[in-house]
Amino acid sequence: MALLTTRPKTGPNGSESRRSVGDTVAEVRGHHRSFGSTHVLRGADLTVRRGEFVALLGRSGSGKSTLLRSLAGLDPSPKGEVSVTGRTSVAFQEPRLLPWRTVERNVELALLNTVRDASRSEKVRGALAEVSLTEKTDVWPGSLSGGQAQRVSLARALVSEPDLLLLDEPFSALDALTRIEMHALVTQLWERHQPAILLVTHDVDEAIALADRVLVLDQGRIAREWQVPLRRTSRSPEHHQIAQLRDEVLGALGVTPTNAHHQETGAA
Amino acid sequence: MSALVASRPNSAPSSPGRGTTRRSAASRLSWLRRWVSPLAIVLVWQLLSDAGVIPEDKIASPAQIGATAWQLTKDGTLGDATLVSVQRVLAGFAVGAVIGLVLAVVAGVSRIGEDTVDPPMQMLRTLPHFGLIPLFIVWMGIGEAPKIALIAMGVAFPLYLNTFSGIRSIDRRMTEAAVTMGLTRRQRLRHVVIPGALPQALVGLRQSLGVAWLSLIVAETVSADSGLGYMINHAREFLQTDVIVVGLAVYSILGLATDSLVRLIERRALAWRS
Numbered sequence: 001m002a003l004l005t006t007r008p009k010t011g012p013n014g015s016e017s018r019r020s021v022g023d024t025v026a027e028v029r030g031h032h033r034s035f036g037s038t039h040v041l042r043g044a045d046l047t048v049r050r051g052e053f054v055a056l057l058g059r060s061g062s063g064k065s066t067l068l069r070s071l072a073g074l075d076p077s078p079k080g081e082v083s084v085t086g087r088t089s090v091a092f093q094e095p096r097l098l099p100w101r102t103v104e105r106n107v108e109l110a111l112l113n114t115v116r117d118a119s120r121s122e123k124v125r126g127a128l129a130e131v132s133l134t135e136k137t138d139v140w141p142g143s144l145s146g147g148q149a150q151r152v153s154l155a156r157a158l159v160s161e162p163d164l165l166l167l168d169e170p171f172s173a174l175d176a177l178t179r180i181e182m183h184a185l186v187t188q189l190w191e192r193h194q195p196a197i198l199l200v201t202h203d204v205d206e207a208i209a210l211a212d213r214v215l216v217l218d219q220g221r222i223a224r225e226w227q228v229p230l231r232r233t234s235r236s237p238e239h240h241q242i243a244q245l246r247d248e249v250l251g252a253l254g255v256t257p258t259n260a261h262h263q264e265t266g267a268a
Numbered sequence: 269m270s271a272l273v274a275s276r277p278n279s280a281p282s283s284p285g286r287g288t289t290r291r292s293a294a295s296r297l298s299w300l301r302r303w304v305s306p307l308a309i310v311l312v313w314q315l316l317s318d319a320g321v322i323p324e325d326k327i328a329s330p331a332q333i334g335a336t337a338w339q340l341t342k343d344g345t346l347g348d349a350t351l352v353s354v355q356r357v358l359a360g361f362a363v364g365a366v367i368g369l370v371l372a373v374v375a376g377v378s379r380i381g382e383d384t385v386d387p388p389m390q391m392l393r394t395l396p397h398f399g400l401i402p403l404f405i406v407w408m409g410i411g412e413a414p415k416i417a418l419i420a421m422g423v424a425f426p427l428y429l430n431t432f433s434g435i436r437s438i439d440r441r442m443t444e445a446a447v448t449m450g451l452t453r454r455q456r457l458r459h460v461v462i463p464g465a466l467p468q469a470l471v472g473l474r475q476s477l478g479v480a481w482l483s484l485i486v487a488e489t490v491s492a493d494s495g496l497g498y499m500i501n502h503a504r505e506f507l508q509t510d511v512i513v514v515g516l517a518v519y520s521i522l523g524l525a526t527d528s529l530v531r532l533i534e535r536r537a538l539a540w541r542s
């Protein structure tokens with residue numbers, strides 16, 4: 001079992017190591033991170049199990065994005081504090097597509113070091129089909145709508161068949177209707193490919209609707225944790241278990257819940 | 269010299285469809301209309317020359333210039349002179365472009381590179397490079413070397429400044445996304461940094477080509493025993509204004525030609541921006 005302390009080099013043996021490892025894809029132990037005199041993370045602990053969908057909530061500045069960046073290998077972390085097994089990929093709040101490459105060639109870039117030239121195109125087309133963008137393969141990213149661009153970004157993140165998919169508020173810039181469609185799409189893709197997902201969000205309802213487990217980051221560490229009850233299809237906001245969980249999570253975020261369940265969390 | 273920095277025309281792509289024939293006919297008409305006044309000026313010039321109002325030793329008539337151009341082309345004088353001048357520009361451009369681009373990449377991709385390369389470049393760029401001619405002559409004499417050095421100097425700075433700022437203006441978030449996809453430093457340079465800096469670098473290319481021709485003209489006017497500048501200087505001694513105008517026209521045409529070449533490259537390489 002090879003626990004890599006830094007971002008794993010996604011080499012040709014990536015899939016092999018995936019099969020040989022145990023139950024955990026990401027492990028954070030006592031992680032500290034400060035910027036100047038501001039201590040953002042103060043001993044954060046987090047375990048993400050294989051195939052698990054985890055939502056990480058927190059107020060602005062709680063360090064949730066910092067934690068995600070550590071897991072993505074974008075932020076240097078001391079040895080032993082952050083370890084990720086297998087392949088990781090990230091979808092950010094902005095799609096971050098390269099404007100000078102077509103949609104297809106953007107997705108292809110994620111396979112540059114892992115898949116042979118000849119079989120890339122087929123995988124890319126498969127990934128674009130899964131996000132229903134087959135007709136946009138040869139288009140410049142600049143001509144896509146926000147939702148379409150974010151779907152390309154998802155396809156690019158999934159095409160490398162990651163063990164851990166990190167989602168950094170990927171729906172927050174989308175309009176409400178597109179966001180609902182994206183929730184369904186992410187759920188569907190997660191069920192099909194079973195990567196572990198860490199979704200960083202400030203939207204409590206989104207977290208409860210999508211995740212197996214909801215975490216709240218506060219004061220630089222994981223303050224609270226809940227298993228989300230019920231199957232995803234039964235998680236109606238009116239259901240008393242869901243309503244109660246929602247109140248608890250909001251409470252942990254420092255928001256006094258009211259009876260209106262469809263309001264914005266205000267914890268942006 | 270304004271021909272060297274010709275402005276970009278509004279090239280509106282004609283959309284396919286039923287209205288195309290009529291619209292392109294209309295645009296052809298307006299294109300023709302734009303030729304009326306230049307032709308009228310040439311015609312008036314010719315008439316005034318014929319009437320003796322414009323003396324030939326001040327400027328020759330258009331017909332005379334045309335005849336001289338034909339004569340110089342036929343006996344090979346113009347072709348030889350142009351070839352020599354073009355070779356000078358190519359050599360100077362090659363040297364300057366390599367220096368400008370390499371320094372821009374060094375300064376653009378590393379902090380240490382920037383701190384080392386950028387301060388002297390920013391200081392040197394304020395020097396009017398034509399002012400260096402006396403020094404270049406002291407150092408290199410009056411042969412080919414100072415001419416090529418002058419052109420190279422003129423080319424290096426606009427390319428450096430534009431490419432460097434192009435690299436710096438690349439969205440860091442793009443580079444980050446490339447890191448999360450496991451791209452190596454070299455791959456990021458190739459797939460993110462270079463294409464990202466290309467639009468600004470091409471602006472630098474156009475500027476630097478303009479300066480290259482300008483530097484050539486200045487260098488050849490100061491001293492030359494061959495090339496277009498020599499042809500023009502030689503004609504001056506004999507008050508051959510027709511030859512001088514032919515030389516100037518060739519300078520303009522060469523400048524325009526390289527400018528259109530860069531515009532063609534821009535259209536091809538920056539198709540994604542339309």
